[in-house]
Amino acid sequence: MTMMMDKGLSLRQVEDFIEVSGAHTDIVKLGWATSFVTPNLDEKLKLYRDAGIPVYFGGTLFEAFIIRGQYDDFCRTLDRYKMEHCEVSDGSITIPHDEKCEYITKLKKQVTVISEVGSKDVTKIFAPYKWIQLMEAELQAGSWKVIAEARESGNVGIYRDSGEVRQGLVDEILTKIPQDTIIWEAPQKAQQVWFIKLLGANVNLGNIATNDVIPLETLRLGIRSDTFDHFLNQ
Amino acid sequence: MTMMMDKGLSLRQVEDFIEVSGAHTDIVKLGWATSFVTPNLDEKLKLYRDAGIPVYFGGTLFEAFIIRGQYDDFCRTLDRYKMEHCEVSDGSITIPHDEKCEYITKLKKQVTVISEVGSKDVTKIFAPYKWIQLMEAELQAGSWKVIAEARESGNVGIYRDSGEVRQGLVDEILTKIPQDTIIWEAPQKAQQVWFIKLLGANVNLGNIATNDVIPLETLRLGIRSDTFDHFLNQ
Amino acid sequence: MTMMMDKGLSLRQVEDFIEVSGAHTDIVKLGWATSFVTPNLDEKLKLYRDAGIPVYFGGTLFEAFIIRGQYDDFCRTLDRYKMEHCEVSDGSITIPHDEKCEYITKLKKQVTVISEVGSKDVTKIFAPYKWIQLMEAELQAGSWKVIAEARESGNVGIYRDSGEVRQGLVDEILTKIPQDTIIWEAPQKAQQVWFIKLLGANVNLGNIATNDVIPLETLRLGIRSDTFDHFLNQ
Numbered sequence: 001m002t003m004m005m006d007k008g009l010s011l012r013q014v015e016d017f018i019e020v021s022g023a024h025t026d027i028v029k030l031g032w033a034t035s036f037v038t039p040n041l042d043e044k045l046k047l048y049r050d051a052g053i054p055v056y057f058g059g060t061l062f063e064a065f066i067i068r069g070q071y072d073d074f075c076r077t078l079d080r081y082k083m084e085h086c087e088v089s090d091g092s093i094t095i096p097h098d099e100k101c102e103y104i105t106k107l108k109k110q111v112t113v114i115s116e117v118g119s120k121d122v123t124k125i126f127a128p129y130k131w132i133q134l135m136e137a138e139l140q141a142g143s144w145k146v147i148a149e150a151r152e153s154g155n156v157g158i159y160r161d162s163g164e165v166r167q168g169l170v171d172e173i174l175t176k177i178p179q180d181t182i183i184w185e186a187p188q189k190a191q192q193v194w195f196i197k198l199l200g201a202n203v204n205l206g207n208i209a210t211n212d213v214i215p216l217e218t219l220r221l222g223i224r225s226d227t228f229d230h231f232l233n234q
Numbered sequence: 235m236t237m238m239m240d241k242g243l244s245l246r247q248v249e250d251f252i253e254v255s256g257a258h259t260d261i262v263k264l265g266w267a268t269s270f271v272t273p274n275l276d277e278k279l280k281l282y283r284d285a286g287i288p289v290y291f292g293g294t295l296f297e298a299f300i301i302r303g304q305y306d307d308f309c310r311t312l313d314r315y316k317m318e319h320c321e322v323s324d325g326s327i328t329i330p331h332d333e334k335c336e337y338i339t340k341l342k343k344q345v346t347v348i349s350e351v352g353s354k355d356v357t358k359i360f361a362p363y364k365w366i367q368l369m370e371a372e373l374q375a376g377s378w379k380v381i382a383e384a385r386e387s388g389n390v391g392i393y394r395d396s397g398e399v400r401q402g403l404v405d406e407i408l409t410k411i412p413q414d415t416i417i418w419e420a421p422q423k424a425q426q427v428w429f430i431k432l433l434g435a436n437v438n439l440g441n442i443a444t445n446d447v448i449p450l451e452t453l454r455l456g457i458r459s460d461t462f463d464h465f466l467n468q
Numbered sequence: 469m470t471m472m473m474d475k476g477l478s479l480r481q482v483e484d485f486i487e488v489s490g491a492h493t494d495i496v497k498l499g500w501a502t503s504f505v506t507p508n509l510d511e512k513l514k515l516y517r518d519a520g521i522p523v524y525f526g527g528t529l530f531e532a533f534i535i536r537g538q539y540d541d542f543c544r545t546l547d548r549y550k551m552e553h554c555e556v557s558d559g560s561i562t563i564p565h566d567e568k569c570e571y572i573t574k575l576k577k578q579v580t581v582i583s584e585v586g587s588k589d590v591t592k593i594f595a596p597y598k599w600i601q602l603m604e605a606e607l608q609a610g611s612w613k614v615i616a617e618a619r620e621s622g623n624v625g626i627y628r629d630s631g632e633v634r635q636g637l638v639d640e641i642l643t644k645i646p647q648d649t650i651i652w653e654a655p656q657k658a659q660q661v662w663f664i665k666l667l668g669a670n671v672n673l674g675n676i677a678t679n680d681v682i683p684l685e686t687l688r689l690g691i692r693s694d695t696f697d698h699f700l701n702q
């Protein structure tokens with residue numbers, strides 16, 4: 001599964017993306033709250049839908065509504081744009097985890113919920129058992145998938161400042177959480193390579209830049225240097 | 235104020251940019267002397283003008299004329315393309331500052347002048363009092379705004395090699411030069427965040443990459459993680 | 469000579485590229501095996517050919533066929549797409565150098581061969597005499613040009629991890645191999661600047677990103693800060 005992050009594409013750029021990468025893309029996230037600023041939202045959603053690619057708003061949009069006490073407005077926004085997926089996150093706000101799980105359970109009645117674990121704040125580092133606890137609770141509350149946070153840049157959450165994977169953390173998460181329920185945000189090539197080598201060609205990867213879906217597909221297929229040997233040796 | 239840097243967009247790419255980001259862009263710079271190399275200049279200028287977005291040639295074009303003793307040709311070039319703004323800089327050449335100010339005063343009769351302070355040479359570091367002196371003189375000579383140099387990469391002038399802001403320098407400049415007369419070149423996200431937190435949502439930022447105008451707008455609005463808390467707490 | 473790397477452009481993006489940068493581009497490489505994944509190959513090749521720009525498949529495609537024992541299929545693929553150039557490399561596979569040279573000699577009967585020297589593996593560092601030996605043998609076997617490897621990222625082969633040029637290596641190569649037979653992969657601006665200063669405006673540079681051809685052209689012309697002085701002082 002490949003999740004692409006659209007940070008404000010024009011309609012023609014969406015068409016170009018679909019032409020080249022549509023067949024290799026499973027879902028598109030409109031990054032954080034960019035959907036709120038770009039003027040072409042209805043038409044853009046139509047383009048993705050006509051291509052059979054589901055779309056959802058980045059979690060920061062959810063948080064921007066919640067922090068203002070506008071949960072009902074958020075639901076109406078999802079309705080207004082006929083969204084079939086939504087992201088529930090707490091990367092920029094602090095809410096009790098029970099409350100986050102309640103949102104997941106409520107929203108699940110309206111849409112397919114993807115929830116995100118991990119703070120966007122580099123100083124907030126959770127222990128592995130905490131990641132597992134949060135992921136388990138959110139899946140139980142009704143999340144279809146949980147996203148392991150890394151931001152657009154790939155230097156927080158499951159990664160160190162340098163972008164290097166927190167390997168011990170990932171290993172420990174995988175002892176408890178089924179692999180296919182996790183989407184690993186992996187915007188950097190080295191991160192994509194690392195997860196493909198660990199979990200195979202079909203690993204769920206997110207926050208892939210628009211122009212990186214084709215390069216990622218070659219990594220998955222073992223026809224780029226970085227994974228060339230890996231798949232031959234199997 | 236947001237100034238976008240066009241490093242050689244095609245006409246369709248300009249149209250795409252205007253569709254998505256036109257409403258959030260106040261002025262466009264055709265980066266350094268790229269306008270001299272791209273074959274679509276007349277049509278490109280027309281697209282920006284039809285969208286109501288002013289355009290100017292990067293200062294390196296001015297310098298390329300001046301160093302060859304072709305000031306008059308430069309003025310004719312501005313005329314030929316019906317430019318309403320121009321940049322006067324000395325980032326790549328060394329000229330006496332009096333002479334630079336004379337160019338500002340002369341060009342001001344023809345166009346709105348934006349002048350740039352700071353060298354593109356990483357080894358040339360000015361003391362704060364010098365920045366202030368240069369900026370004051372250029373504003374007095376007739377510059378509409380002064381640009382604080384950072385290059386496309388954001389690692390010289392008001393920034394350290396690492397891209398980190400020279401905070402003391404910025405603070406000292408602001409004690410003497412009115413904020414609204416300065417455009418801070420801030421190509422990197424962390425730099426944009428820093429200036430928005432210091433000077434507010436409407437701070438003048440320049441050298442914004444084509445695809446970063448929408449992300450910048452979300453920073454200004456406090457709907458991206460980096461500035462989310464900042465605006466809530468006000 | 470400027471070689472641009474296409475990592476999966478759409479047809480419209482190719483048209484946009486040709487509009488702006490076509491006149492400054494001598495040859496296009498479809499990066500590694502991306503040509504195998506993008507769905508628009510026939511039409512894309514036609515666009516480049518109609519613009520008079522030769523195209524070839526990145527060497528990893530050659531290697532993917534060779535490692536599977538499908539040399540004949542590779543030749544048929546070149547035929548099927550009417551390719552006039554091809555790249556022979558061993559960046560991801562290990563084959564005896566004699567065998568690589570035999571492929572060059574055989575393929576030379578069908579197409580113009582560009583061969584690549586240097587591993588994509590950062591841990592495989594050749595001594596300068598070895599680079600020279602390999603380049604000489606490949607040119608003698610029939611390569612039109614030899615490419616000095618750097619990958620898309622510019623941090624292996626002729627560069628250190630940091631992207632810095634291995635100057636001694638380049639100097640030594642140039643004592644034995646004619647400059648015009650070498651294409652230096654130079655994806656980073658500092659690398660392009662370094663080679664332009666060493667070898668002049670017309671140096672052969674490869675792996676130039678789609679949007680960097682215009683910026684590179686300004687470097688070659690001495691109308692960007694980095695090479696501004698260099699050409700004035702000559």
